[in-house]
Amino acid sequence: MPNTPYPSSYYAASAHPAPQRPVLEGERIADVCIIGAGYTGLSTAIALLERGYSVVILEAAKVGFGASGRNGGQIVNSYSRDIDVIEQTLPAKEAHLIGQMAFEGGRIIRERVARYGIQCDLKDGGVFAAFNAKQMHHLEAQQTLWARYGHQELEMLDKAAIEQVVGTHRYTGGMLDRSGGHIHPLNLALGEADVVESLGGTIHEHTPAIRVERGAKPVVHTNQGCVKATYVVVAGNAYLGNLIPELAAKSMPCGTQVIATEPLSEEMAKRLLPQDYCVEDCNYLLDYYRLSADRRLIYGGGVIYGARDPADVEKIIRPKLAKTFPELANVKIDYAWTGNFLLTLSRLPQLGRLGNNIYYSQGCSGHGVTFTHLAGKVLGEALAGQAERFDAFAQLPHYPFPGGRLFRIPFTAMGAWYYDIRDKFNV
Numbered sequence: 001m002p003n004t005p006y007p008s009s010y011y012a013a014s015a016h017p018a019p020q021r022p023v024l025e026g027e028r029i030a031d032v033c034i035i036g037a038g039y040t041g042l043s044t045a046i047a048l049l050e051r052g053y054s055v056v057i058l059e060a061a062k063v064g065f066g067a068s069g070r071n072g073g074q075i076v077n078s079y080s081r082d083i084d085v086i087e088q089t090l091p092a093k094e095a096h097l098i099g100q101m102a103f104e105g106g107r108i109i110r111e112r113v114a115r116y117g118i119q120c121d122l123k124d125g126g127v128f129a130a131f132n133a134k135q136m137h138h139l140e141a142q143q144t145l146w147a148r149y150g151h152q153e154l155e156m157l158d159k160a161a162i163e164q165v166v167g168t169h170r171y172t173g174g175m176l177d178r179s180g181g182h183i184h185p186l187n188l189a190l191g192e193a194d195v196v197e198s199l200g201g202t203i204h205e206h207t208p209a210i211r212v213e214r215g216a217k218p219v220v221h222t223n224q225g226c227v228k229a230t231y232v233v234v235a236g237n238a239y240l241g242n243l244i245p246e247l248a249a250k251s252m253p254c255g256t257q258v259i260a261t262e263p264l265s266e267e268m269a270k271r272l273l274p275q276d277y278c279v280e281d282c283n284y285l286l287d288y289y290r291l292s293a294d295r296r297l298i299y300g301g302g303v304i305y306g307a308r309d310p311a312d313v314e315k316i317i318r319p320k321l322a323k324t325f326p327e328l329a330n331v332k333i334d335y336a337w338t339g340n341f342l343l344t345l346s347r348l349p350q351l352g353r354l355g356n357n358i359y360y361s362q363g364c365s366g367h368g369v370t371f372t373h374l375a376g377k378v379l380g381e382a383l384a385g386q387a388e389r390f391d392a393f394a395q396l397p398h399y400p401f402p403g404g405r406l407f408r409i410p411f412t413a414m415g416a417w418y419y420d421i422r423d424k425f426n427v
């Protein structure tokens with residue numbers, strides 16, 4: 001993928017200047033070779049470098065080229081399936097550990113931003129918006145569940161209260177997470193890449209890993225060189241393809257679309273999102289939106305199973321935006337783009353190990369800004385011999401998609417359609 005440009009997103013257009021990082025040529029030796037420079041790879045690298053490991057990251061395109069440089073920018077706590085599901089799946093001790101970590105990813109982002117002075121437009125506060133009484137009950141149960149694990153930063157909003165923070169009449173109510181928030185995702189990734197290098201790590205761009213030679217000392221091969229390492233961390237997520245067939249079999253790349261409007265007037269921005277919180281609704285196929293630092297509305301939604309790029313992103317997202325904010329029905333859209341996240345059958349993330357020395361983390365199922373940062377820290381602990389928290393995640397079962405590569409897309413789309421219909425008819 002030589003010289004692959006970023007997709008033409010608002011984020012690419014407003015990215016901080018970044019250096020050209022060299023293609024790997026020849027042989028390198030490192031404690032850890034990481035495949036992929038998204039949040040998972042960068043966060044793992046920072047955790048390891050802070051512990052004194054030598055780290056080389058191989059990135060097929062550019063830092064933040066994948067979901068990490070294109071996402072909605074929403075810092076959403078907990079996991080794509082919540083702790084109650086994990087409690088039903090794991091023994092009490094492991095479920096408890098994972099429950100305690102549910103808000104840690106957001107804290108790691110804030111700590112790193114503060115410690116290393118990363119400029120990424122960080123703002124506090126995220127709203128979960130409910131369309132009906134069933135979704136409100138679900139949010140109330142979630143607040144109680146999270147409080148059991150010590151996460152107290154939640155506030156229920158009735159209809160009048162949510163209309164104070166989101167300028168639409170669409171919602172019945174919602175829940176405010178004061179420890180949620182939002183960021184410019186690509187600038188966070190670029191800032192983290194600078195941190196990696198300032199701590200002595202190396203990043204090679206335009207350097208896809210093309211083969212991983214397993215063994216006592218694994219070797220990661222690229223087109224013009226290789227890295228001999230003690231450990232390999234696979235962090236390619238939805239862009240990994242079939243490099244590691246075991247990982248491809250238990251996950252499915254999916255596309256989701258985002259648009260950014262022209263900058264709104266100060267008055268309009270204040271009317272739509274007076275406190276500048278980000279918002280995601282409670283539907284299975286959800287809409288998410290927020291303001292950028294220059295007052296654009298960044299609005300995302302829609303899922304394409306199998307990750308084909310739609311011909312016209314604006315056609316998919318504009319009607320959703322207009323339904324939430326009718327006054328923006330004819331607003332100019334300056335940017336429209338798509339990106340891939342990795343879905344797992346359980347919608348729980350997959351953290352694990354292949355043999356003794358190849359680690360991976362993938363499959364946040366569309367809810368990965370915080371989890372990827374937590375995963376990096378947990379992987380760092382595991383490689384350093386403190387594997388209790390890693391082992392808790394690694395015990396979550398990983399299922400292959402039914403139907404194999406041929407039928408997993410229609411099967412999953414049918415499942416999602418079923419949940420979408422339930423949301424639409426409130427059943």
Ligand SMILES: Cc1cc2nc3c(=O)[nH]c(=O)nc-3n(C[C@H](O)[C@H](O)[C@H](O)COP(=O)(O)OP(=O)(O)OC[C@H]3O[C@@H](n4cnc5c(N)ncnc54)[C@H](O)[C@@H]3O)c2cc1C
Pocket residue numbers: 035036037038039040041058059060061062063064065066067068069070071072073074075076207208209210235236237238239240241243256257258288300338339340341361362364365366367368369370372
């Ligand atoms: C449009 C969109 C909106 C989203 N919105 C949100 C949101 O608002 N909040 C939230 O919590 N989550 C959101 N997500 C999910 C979140 O962005 C992801 O879970 C997260 O960024 C995944 O990070 P990652 O590092 O694991 O993967 P990625 O960021 O995809 O990075 C993987 C990297 O690996 C590289 N790579 C792949 N294969 C190879 C190889 N063989 N050799 C070398 N490099 C390789 C790729 O080029 C890529 O740069 C969204 C996702 C998308 C696509």
